[in-house]
Amino acid sequence: MTETQTPARVAVVGGGRMGAGIAQVFATLGSRVVIAEAADQTAAVERVARGLRQAQARGKLGEVEPADILARVSTVAAPIELPADLDLVIEAVPENPALKIDVLAAVDKIVRPEAVIASNTSSLSISELGAALQDPSRFIGMHFFNPVPASVLVEIVRTTATADSVVERVRAWVAALGKAEILVNDSPGFATSRLGVGLGLEAIRMLEEGVADAEAIDRAMELGYRHPMGPLRSTDLVGLDVRLAIAEHLAATLGPRFEPPRLLREKVERGELGRKTGQGFFTWDQVPAEGRS
Template identity: 80%
Template sequence: MTEIPAPARVAVAGGGRMGAGIAQVFATLGSEVVIAETGDQAAARARVATGLHRADERGKLIGSTPDEILERISTVAAPSDLPGDVDLVVEAVPENPGLKIEVLAAIDKTVRADAVIASNTSSLSITELGTALGDPSRFLGMHFFNPVPASALVEIVTAPATADAVVDKAVAWVALLGKTEVVINDSPGFATSRLGVCLGLEAIRMLEEGVADADAIDRAMELGYRHPMGPLRSTDLVGLDVRLAIAEHLAATLGPRFEPPRLLREKVARGELGRKSGQGFFAWTAPGL
């Protein structure tokens, strides 16, 4: 089998926390990275810079300084402004199917025909999102985890139309990033979101019913089952709004066992979204960018 090199040029559509993390890891690998951000481009770049300096403080950058890596990253105002000569585009906009399809359609018209296009969706159907593309054989899911630089896993999600060669490239690129892949067939919630949301929703119901406080529930899973992080703190890190959207999607596709608890809906309505807002099931003294 021919060795697959790192992508020379990568585009990321969306400069939020996930998009910035994806941009950071590919720039650290040595790729030139272009971020398409329709909002505040300076804020997207600042997120990458913050992540690089944190990685440097932990001794994770070898042979390059944060500023040298940041020089490989540029921004544009829209997916239609991306350069055509990229090897990989990762769509990382919010978990809204209409928005994702709109962005993917713009990407499809902009980049060259042999570029791999991936979605960072955590639960939406890759088959359905692929209808936005003229050639869905070059499309798959690359579900990164938060925080991207520190996470060990990338969930690669394949649709029936996805070409084997595209899967091979994605697997090789994940390995070059120093991460491990799991390859999953397209299904609502894939493997990780389906299992993670199931555990998280039950933990929220337990809190709602007064079974125990948030810290006790999380410590039970951390110490009893060796989970590195409890389900409620994990929900704070993911974002309560994100978890609610995934739960609603899974309830619609897989049934009422994924119906979101009242407490989750109430917290999202109050703006208690987790780490990014400073308050979720726990208080965060330094809200995430």
């Protein structure tokens, strides 16, 4: 692969499930990856290691050993400790605008001017986040999906300030990862969250109104419309708290059609957040280790 297709050095800020997945796919591609994780760097690396073992079990690594890929991954405790000579930095911290802006401002002061800076946000305004940078032309949205290694799509979100050259570099990197991309203009919820949340909220309202049980609602979409996963199980996978936060943001920016149903708020209040807690609209037997805390 050419240097353009493969970023030599990548940083991911945030070592949770999404951040670790992003780190895994770039390390597998051949990039050297540094994860900035303040809470638990060991846990972040273990998430990558676990993902690589799972990929090997599915025959996705060929003859390459997980340990050889993991050797390309390192960690630091904060964005201020990142090296300057990065090609790409992806912010993957929780969906808190103030937190993301702080992270992006810190990254902007450290990395070289040629580096692309991206956010993995699923709904927040890329334009507003990009205002934290001295040069917003190098900023773009790279919305990966969970689980990152298995998901095909990356939603690329450009603003009116994003340079065409940055868009083309990111499209080439996404293609090198073996993923498909859609290019959208910055708008609340972009394309995927807006559509996914709209369907998910209506499914929750149907459950709340007693139209059918959760299994039947999901099977309606899986069998009737060939969706690989129903909207309620998908909400469990994303996290009810995450979906609630996105719905509140969309309701504030796009209007009351995205107002979260009472049932969703009640479940979040009870701590029924989906797969990561073992209970959402469905009961999950296998709770990921990162969801137990």
